Amino acid sequence: MVAVDREHLRLVSEEDSSKRRQILDGARKVFMDLGFDGASMGEIARAAAVSKGTLYVYFADKCALFEAILEQEALQHGQVVFNFDPSRDAETTLKEFGSAYIHLLCRPGGGSAIRTVMAIAERMPDVGRRYYARVLDKTINRLAEYLTAHVASGDLKIDDCDLAASQFMELCKASLFLPFVFQAAPAPSEERMTEVVDSATRMFLAAYRRK
Numbered sequence: 636m637v638a639v640d641r642e643h644l645r646l647v648s649e650e651d652s653s654k655r656r657q658i659l660d661g662a663r664k665v666f667m668d669l670g671f672d673g674a675s676m677g678e679i680a681r682a683a684a685v686s687k688g689t690l691y692v693y694f695a696d697k698c699a700l701f702e703a704i705l706e707q708e709a710l711q712h713g714q715v716v717f718n719f720d721p722s723r724d725a726e727t728t729l730k731e732f733g734s735a736y737i738h739l740l741c742r743p744g745g746g747s748a749i750r751t752v753m754a755i756a757e758r759m760p761d762v763g764r765r766y767y768a769r770v771l772d773k774t775i776n777r778l779a780e781y782l783t784a785h786v787a788s789g790d791l792k793i794d795d796c797d798l799a800a801s802q803f804m805e806l807c808k809a810s811l812f813l814p815f816v817f818q819a820a821p822a823p824s825e826e827r828m829t830e831v832v833d834s835a836t837r838m839f840l841a842a843y844r845r846k
Contacts, residue, residue, distance in 0.1 A: 655693055658683045659707065662700045667747040671701060671755045701751070702762070708748045709769035715739050719777055721784035725791060725844070726836060732778065733807040733832035740808065741823055746816040775800045782843075792845045799843060806835035 661683025665674045674697055680690045694700045717732050739745065748766075756763030778800035785791045793799045811831055814820035823831075 654685070654689070658685060658690060658693055659700070659703055661685075662697075663704055663744075663747065666701065666704065666751050667744070671697070671751050698759075698762075702765075705748060705752070705762070705766050705769070708766075712739065712770050712774065717774070717777060719781040721781060721788075725785050726840060728781065729803065729836045729839060730832055733803070733835055734828065736774070736804060737807050737811055737823075737828050737832060740812050741815050741828070743822065746818075749816055775804065778803065789845060791843050793843050799839075803835060803839045806838060807832050809835070 658679070661681075662674070662679045665679045665682045669678065676687060676690055676697055679697065679700065680687045683690070694703065715735055717735060718728065719732070720728075752763055752766050775797065779796040782791060782793055782796040782799055786793050786796065809831060811823045811828060815822055
C-alpha cells in the first residue's frame with residue numbers, strides 16, 4: 636500500500652511539474668510578445684492552453700509568474716559552468732569565460748527577460764534588484780574571486796577586482812549585446828563573438844597584467 640501511494644505521489648508530482656512548465660512557457664511567450672504591462676492572465680492562460688482556474692492554482696498573479704520566469708533565468712545562468720580554477724592561466728580562463736558569457740547572453744530568447752526587467756525595474760525595483768543579485772552580481776563576484784587569486788600570485792596587478800571583473804564583462808559585450816537586446820541586430824555570429832572576446836582579453840591583460 637505504501638509503495639502504491641509513493642508511486643501515485645510521484646506521478647502527481649511529475650504531472651504538476653509538467654503543468655507548471657507548460658504555464659511558464661506560455662507566459663514567457665506572452666511577456667516576450669506583449670511586455671509585462673500588455674500581458675494579462677487571460678492571454679497567458681490561452682498561450683499556455685490551460686484554463687484561468689488552473690493558472691490561478693499555480694500562480695496568484697502575473698507578478699508571481701514573471702518572478703518564476705526570472706528564477707528560471709537565474710537557474711540557467713547557474714547551470715553554465717565557468718571554470719575559475721585559480722591554477723589556470725589568466726588568458727585562457729578569460730577567453731573561455733568571455734565566450735561562454737556572451738553566448739549565454741545572446742542565446743535565442745536570452746534578451747527577453749532582460750528587456751522586460753528593464754521595462755519594469757523603475758516601477759518594481761525589487762524585481763530589478765533580485766534579478767541583478769541572482770544573475771549578474773553572482774557572476775561578477777565569481778570572476779572577481781578568480782582575479783583576486785591571480786593578484787595574490789603576482790600574475791595580475793589590480794587594485795579593485797570587483798571593478799576589473801565588471802570591466803571585462805562589459806568589454807565582452809561591446810558591440811554585441813546592446814544591438815541584440817534592443818533588437819537592432821540579430822544574434823552575433825560565432826566569428827564576431829570570438830573576435831570581440833579576444834580583443835577584450837588583450838585589452839584587459841594590457842591594463843592589468845603585471846609588467
